Amino acid sequence: MKSGGLRIVVLGLSLSSSWGNGHATTYRALLKAMAERGHDILFLERNVPWYADHRDVTSPPYCRIAFYDSVSELRAYRKEVVGADAVIIGSYVPDGIDVIRWVLARAGGLTAFYDIDTPVTLAAIEAGECKYLKPDQIRHFDLYFSFTGGPLLERLASRFHARKPAALYCSVDADEYRPMPVRGKWDLGYLGTYSADRQPALERLLLEPARQRPKLRFAVAGAQYPSTIMWPRNVEYMPHLAPSKHAEFYSSLRWALNITRVAMVRAGYSPSVRLFEAAACATPIISDAWPGLETLFAVGQEIMVAESTESALFALNIPEHQRRQTAQQARRRILSGHTSRHRAAELEGYLRSAPTEGLATPRGKARAEPNRGTYVYGTKVLT
Secondary structure, three states: OOOOOOEEEEEEEEOOOOOOOOEEEEEEHHHHHHHOOOOEEEEEEOOOHHOOOOOOOOOOOOEEEEEOOOHHHHHHHHHHHHHHOEEEEEEOOHHHHHHHHHHHHOOOEEEEEEEEHHHHHHHHHHHHHHHOOOHHHHOOEEEEEOOOOOOOHHHHOOOOOOOOOEEEEOOOOOOOOOOOOOOOEEEEEEEEOOOOOOHHHHHHHHHHHHHHHOOOOOOOEEEOOOOOOOOOOEEEEOOOOOOOOOHHHHHEEEEEEEEOOOOHHHOOOOOOOOHHHHHHHHOOOEEEOOOOOHHHHOOOOEEEEEEEEEHHHHHHHHHHHHHHHHHHHHHHHHHHHHHHOOOOOOOOHHHHHOOOOEEEEEEEEOOOOOOEEEEOEEEEEEE
């Protein structure tokens, strides 16, 4: 692949709207950092009403963004897809199966799938319910980037024949997420869209502590929470918080709560972008437990783990000097290896090191048996 800036086309769930999804902030941070490295990027987004009504980015300075109303309208971007050095398709793209089919039949360079929901994706595939990726499409991508690392990468290679599965965790834009000079407003806060499988943990780790400690202050920010939820009087609920307000929100918390979806807890090695954002703002974190968390943070020193109401309350009572030390150590850890600039360097490395032989083979047809291997931060661990 050429040594200069790369031409990259990304087809993702949303870049324009952060409402009700965590994909937008992930793409924004990553693509901004890729543009800083000299790459030319086009982001293609399906024009859907629920995001069109809540757009907070329409003309980003780091990439071009274009909207299409149907798969057939992608033909307007055929030249860009054919001429791109790499085309990356993300998870949860509407009509994703047909979008993938269209791209694989036309892309002239590398193709990659960026799965920001890997455990959910594979569970849906095995249940025959995945609407954005078919299992027999996985082997045709040159690279499979996964939000989840660890053993799931081996499963992608051995069971689904992914050619080059690699961990590409989300990250944080350290220019946007940093400590803000605001007064502490809440003792514990959670930022995240409603999810039925996360709600029991929110109940256990935030709502019940709020009931038991009425003098403490709590906050929840996120879209799509049912109107039937009875929020305790000392919990402030905000239906949506724009990314431009995230750093201020984190900086207003004594502690930030992280809650992980059940499928991702089972798979492990699935850090939420909220972990990186809170830590970058020097806000200490209380997290649920899952395998692989210890590879990102030193548990008990850089992050606190709580699985019960009692353990959440215990963390809230940690002495102030220890709370501040936890926050600063977590911030140093994130700034040393998990900013969007770190992640962009990893992505560029994967793209430049990927083999390009045989790319003229039509993508929709059977290709030679892939050279299977699992890559974690560029290192092959399974052949």
